[in-house]
Amino acid sequence: MSTEAPKPLTRRAERTRAKLVTAARKVFEKHGVLETRIVDIAKEAGVAVGSFYTYFESKEELLREVAATLYVELIPPLPAEVGPDPRARIEAGNRAYVRAYEKNARILTLVQHQTLSDATLRGLYEEARAAFIARVERSIRRLQREGLSPKDVSPRLAAHMLAGMVHEFCYTTFGFGTVDFDPEEAVSTLTTLWTRALALKPETKKKSKP
Amino acid sequence: MSTEAPKPLTRRAERTRAKLVTAARKVFEKHGVLETRIVDIAKEAGVAVGSFYTYFESKEELLREVAATLYVELIPPLPAEVGPDPRARIEAGNRAYVRAYEKNARILTLVQHQTLSDATLRGLYEEARAAFIARVERSIRRLQREGLSPKDVSPRLAAHMLAGMVHEFCYTTFGFGTVDFDPEEAVSTLTTLWTRALALKPETKKKSKP
Amino acid sequence: MSTEAPKPLTRRAERTRAKLVTAARKVFEKHGVLETRIVDIAKEAGVAVGSFYTYFESKEELLREVAATLYVELIPPLPAEVGPDPRARIEAGNRAYVRAYEKNARILTLVQHQTLSDATLRGLYEEARAAFIARVERSIRRLQREGLSPKDVSPRLAAHMLAGMVHEFCYTTFGFGTVDFDPEEAVSTLTTLWTRALALKPETKKKSKP
Amino acid sequence: MSTEAPKPLTRRAERTRAKLVTAARKVFEKHGVLETRIVDIAKEAGVAVGSFYTYFESKEELLREVAATLYVELIPPLPAEVGPDPRARIEAGNRAYVRAYEKNARILTLVQHQTLSDATLRGLYEEARAAFIARVERSIRRLQREGLSPKDVSPRLAAHMLAGMVHEFCYTTFGFGTVDFDPEEAVSTLTTLWTRALALKPETKKKSKP
DNA sequence: CATGAATGAGGCTTCATTCAT
DNA sequence: CATGAATGAAGCCTCATTCAT
Structure with a gap:
């Protein structure tokens, strides 16, 4: 732009x-x-x-620069070694998000805050968020296409909601000191809830050989 | 108080x-x-x-008053006519939240915002939120006890996450003008994801077949 | 007026x-x-x-009313029973002033204060003060006339100074908590200094000469 | 400090x-x-x-700075050339005070005023005042010791009163426009009253020359 | 480029005074 | 007369921004 x-x-x-x-x-x-x-x-x-x-030009401009860096870290591309297994991919994405959020909790919360009064910043945020959601959406779409997940939910809607679940969990858990969960258990539970919500056939079985 | x-x-x-x-x-x-x-x-x-x-005494004090009113509306007690069916109860809770949020979206978002710089306000919010989550947690606990939901997730953690999913969905959907979903479809999808995430036996009735 | x-x-x-x-x-x-x-x-x-x-009409008006009452108490006419002896009269005046000041110290100090920004109030004060000084002046004049005090000082000037000594002593001693003197010793010392300052022949009696 | x-x-x-x-x-x-x-x-x-x-930080802080300067001028150390004669020393001190007060009358009065509502400022004033009184007290104590002044008054009390006489005279004479005395006559009269109040032997001899 | 003093618009808050009930 | 809510002028103070050195 x-x-x-x-x-x-x-x-x-x-x-x-x-x-x-x-x-x-x-x-x-x-x-x-x-x-x-x-x-x-x-x-x-x-x-x-x-x-x-x-x-x-202003505090805000500086903050935007900080924010941009953070968003990249929050939603990195999945590394190649993760492999194609849906559950593994979901877990990897969740872990990255949770870990990155945990690490930068305070500043992310503050940035989040600023988002409301700074349209440009909000743009940055929504761009990052949209990218993440888009990835999830594509993933759900594929699962549905391959018959691994029922088609009774809109991929886009579900993507929004599940991504939101992860984000909100991090925001409330790490952003304030009020709740205290174990990050790894959180990742695991998030992944369980997520995969079940998609009614993902558990271990997409193993090829079954004769 | x-x-x-x-x-x-x-x-x-x-x-x-x-x-x-x-x-x-x-x-x-x-x-x-x-x-x-x-x-x-x-x-x-x-x-x-x-x-x-x-x-x-200040703008903040006034805002707190507004906030208190809103929170009551956001998380009302489930009306008696909803009945005992888990899915119905979950759906009712989600619908109430979504509808109330939709109705007061702008001001709720602003209040949410203020929450970051006003500790008293945050207290109010967390109180309301905690009450909601507690209700969800109790519900999950009961489902697990009755064997209707697997015990592989912590009720508390799951409650946080699922409640968070609903909240975050509302916050992003209604708080800003950027996405546009049909509220009723949203309620339905949220409920589907939620019940599946808990692996709720679909129709708990007994079906009994000869 | x-x-x-x-x-x-x-x-x-x-x-x-x-x-x-x-x-x-x-x-x-x-x-x-x-x-x-x-x-x-x-x-x-x-x-x-x-x-x-x-x-x-204002705080000030009310204060003036209070002040007027106080000034009357501060400088009352000498009671008849004091008699004509100069030292006794001086002592009586000093005692009245010291005692009245002590009793109303706080409010007198505050009034004194207000005196600076309220011309009307100052008028009241100076009137009271002038009356007191005038009495002292008359007294000194008489002593000088009767040869009981040397004529090397202006009665008016001396009156100012000696009256001021008493006032200032009270103001600083009673108005703030910083110094702490015994009122009766103070009256006595003030009187001694005062009479000596006028070089008053100690015991004027003596009369009778063979 | x-x-x-x-x-x-x-x-x-x-x-x-x-x-x-x-x-x-x-x-x-x-x-x-x-x-x-x-x-x-x-x-x-x-x-x-x-x-x-x-x-x-405030008007008051600035005023304190002004005040500090003034107090130094008001009570300077006696210059060496004054010599040891008590009357001369008393006169020198009085003259310094009267002259400095006369010169800065208006502002000194205002400062004095502020003294009542500003504790810090009052501290400054009382410090300056205490120093002056202490000097007078020491002087009286010495005169009493040397038998030049009767011991029937407390040096401390007398110091307070005599110093107060000078201060109050200046405050009323110069602070407001209401009375009008000749400064030099005032110095002389103050000194006369002061020395007489201490019953100081007039010209501490010197006489005797064969 | 760096510096940091100067600027002044703008928001907050108080409280003497009025006046409708 | 009493009441006390309403008024709004007036002063305080902060801090983003500029600009001369």
Whole structure:
């Protein structure tokens, strides 16, 4: 969409910019996005306020940059070694999501928050989310096509709901301190619920040889 | 719960207060909580700024009041006529949630938002949420006890996840304008996924065949 | 200056007014004049804010009323039984001042304070003060005339200074909690310093010469 | 005394800060402390309101700074050339006080005023005052020891009273426009009253020369 | 590029005063 | 007369943004 000029930065500039991004994430996590003032970021980064504006237009722009990085980590492409087994693929996706969320819980929650008042950020989020859902949807569609899952639910709708289940679980579990579940049990349970919800034939049997 | 003096309000006071609550909800929905200034609420209510402070300490306090009302509507006790059938009960609960959310989508989303920066509000939310989850958990526990659902998942964990699925679906579907699903189909699909996830014996009746 | 109408008050009115004066003095003493809001006075008096304005135009007006009462007490006419002895008269005046100040220290200090921003109040104060000083001045003048005190100081100036000494001593000693002197010793010392400052022949008696 | 970071100010900052102090003193003197709004100070200084907060937390903090300066001037150490003669020393102290007060009458009165509602400021004042009184007390104690003054008064009490006489005289004479005395005559009279009050032997001899 | 002081619009809150009941 | 809710002017303070050094 955007035709940005690549703007090559000098070495020094690169460093200052990086310092700001790191500092921002730190103070965002510590005090929340809204509560963070530009001065706080600058102070944490050890640079002057003015320098902030050399690289970013606003807190929001900086946050978007942070967010983009996070989303990539949250929904990585499934690694090749996972293999074709549906349950394994579902589990792998869930594990990646749960683990990544757990790791970046605080900042992800804050980003999520900001999503409501920052349309651009929301765009980023929905893009990431849509990609994830699309993958799930394709998966369900295939299962249905292959007769491994009943066709009584809309793949798109089911994808939304199941993906949402995972996301919401992470958001409430890791985002606040209020509940405390074991991540690995969570992954396993999520996967069980998910596969059963799709009425997936359990172990798509083994080829049965004569 | 609170130990405050109840202070019975005069007729006029009652009216002014109500005007403020109504107005606040309106402007919150229109412009968002953060973007709303006290003056906006007062103006919308047709009263002076000072009057706001006669009844509320802050925007947040007012929002909490709005939130409390909403949560009650979101998770009502299941009406007696629903009967004992698990699927029917699950469907009724889902329908109530979906319908209530749909109806108050915008303000619920905003409240949800505020939840992150207002601990008291979050308390209210988590209380409501916990009650809902507890109900689901009890239900799962009973199903497992009666042999209607396998015991391979923790009732508590599953309750969290399934309740979360419903909530998150509503939040994303109704909270923003980005996706557009038919509510009734959604209720049906949610219920299907939910019951299957619990591996609920479809028609529990006895069928009995000779 | 003002030709006030006597305005006869009804019984009820009289009572409400009195309640306000009493309440005002109480809250003034407790929280300071500036810190006291009209509501506070009304609340303390157990009447509605509106009623305050039925009797007073402002806090200041009320305070002036309180002040006037206090000043009368502070500088009462010397009682007849004191007799003509200069030292005894000086001591009596000092004792009255010290005792009255001690008794009403807090409110006197506050009034004193208000004196700076309320010209009318200052008028009251200076009137009272001037009367006191005038009495002292007359006394010094007489002593000088009778040869009992050297004429090397202006009676007016000395009166100012000596009266001021007494006042300031009370103001600092009783107005704040910082110093703590015995009132009776103070009266005695003030009197000693005062009489010596005027180089008053110690025991004026002596009379009779053979 | 304070454990704050010293923060060395840049040249420009120094200048702005000074402009604010000067301006503040000016408007305080003109309109009174309470009547002065932050905007007034900023406007007088020719800077923006925000700049005020770069250097001070509040009007009060600024006033304290002004006060501290004044107190130093009010009670300077006696210069060496005064010599050891008690009367001369007393006179020198009185003259310094009277002259400094006269010079800064208005602002000193205002500061004095603020003293009542600002505990920190009062602390400053009492510290300065205590130092002055302590000096007087030491002096009286020595005179008594050397038999130059009778021991029938407590040095501490007398010090309080005599110092108070000087202060109060200045406060009333210079603080308001109501009385009008010649400063030099005042110094002389104060000194006379003071020395006589201590029953100081007039010209501590010197005489005798064959 | 970096710096950080200066700017000032904008929101919050208080409370003396009014006035309809 | 009493009541107390309503009013809104007025001051406070923050902080994103600019710009001279």
